Amino acid sequence: MPAHGKHRRHRRGPVSRGLALVGTGGAALALPLIAPAVADAAPVSGAPEIAVQSIAAPVAAKAPAAPAAAHTYTVASGDSLSLIAHKKGIQGGWKSLYHANKSVVGDNPSLIHPGLELTIRRDSAKAAPPQAKTKPATPAVAAGTGSSAAAAAPAVAAPAAVKAATVAATNYADNLDGWIRESLAIMGQHGIPGSYDGIFRNVMRESSGNPQAINLWDSNAVAGTPSKGLLQVIEPTFLAYHVPGTSLDLFDPVANITAACNYAADRYGSIDNVNSAY
Numbered sequence: 001m002p003a004h005g006k007h008r009r010h011r012r013g014p015v016s017r018g019l020a021l022v023g024t025g026g027a028a029l030a031l032p033l034i035a036p037a038v039a040d041a042a043p044v045s046g047a048p049e050i051a052v053q054s055i056a057a058p059v060a061a062k063a064p065a066a067p068a069a070a071h072t073y074t075v076a077s078g079d080s081l082s083l084i085a086h087k088k089g090i091q092g093g094w095k096s097l098y099h100a101n102k103s104v105v106g107d108n109p110s111l112i113h114p115g116l117e118l119t120i121r122r123d124s125a126k127a128a129p130p131q132a133k134t135k136p137a138t139p140a141v142a143a144g145t146g147s148s149a150a151a152a153a154p155a156v157a158a159p160a161a162v163k164a165a166t167v168a169a170t171n172y173a174d175n176l177d178g179w180i181r182e183s184l185a186i187m188g189q190h191g192i193p194g195s196y197d198g199i200f201r202n203v204m205r206e207s208s209g210n211p212q213a214i215n216l217w218d219s220n221a222v223a224g225t226p227s228k229g230l231l232q233v234i235e236p237t238f239l240a241y242h243v244p245g246t247s248l249d250l251f252d253p254v255a256n257i258t259a260a261c262n263y264a265a266d267r268y269g270s271i272d273n274v275n276s277a278y
Helices: 081-088 093-100 159-169 176-190 196-206 235-240 253-268
Strands: 019-021 028-030 070-074 117-121 138-141 148-151
Touching: 081 093, 081 235, 093 117, 176 196, 176 253, 196 253, 235 253
Parallel strands: none
Antiparallel strands: 019 028, 070 117, 138 148
16 A cells, blocks of 8 residues: 555656657657567466467378270171271270280181170270471571571471381382382381391292282181282281281282281291291
């Protein structure tokens, strides 16, 4: 309890303490008046103190990719693995389709029968090729004039396109020698092994060089698929091993040789390894 007759001296507020007169000219310099009043304030009774923490949001785990679905295709009359692969856009062509269904097709990919159920994976469809980027035109300076002219950069053809153009531009003789040489050029584009001597030797044994030769007496003929052409190929084998860029006519000499060599490469490693009926 305070004593009577005494007066309490009032404390100077932060504003009055923060002022000072400088010199005699009466100019007053205002010093910083901000005081951490909030920091000195007592917390509200009963209010809990809350510590704020920065909590990083958990990164969602990447779900595993679902396995690609598959569907079946029922072989129809006249079908071949090559035609089915082309129709369904199978990545890897007939070979990929065959390897995926070897257990049901058997050892000979040329022999598939109507009603056979083939498995075709949905992820086997060929992806669209990326669109080629066009190189911007390079400005060229006209000689002697100092003026600039737009000169388009020459297009560079892919190696496969160059090879195909070379084959198309070459004039092959319309005889056995020319057919073999043209077939070898196409085989080179597709990585199919074989030599001139290997092809010539087998052609002479199978057809004596007659592109219209046809066998009407062996087991294939009895089964309704006679051997035809220079290398005596049956139609299912021709369609299964047909090489793009050649005719779909089985009697076409170049198409017949190329398809037969493609088949021989798959079964025997090369037409050079074939020394008897195949």
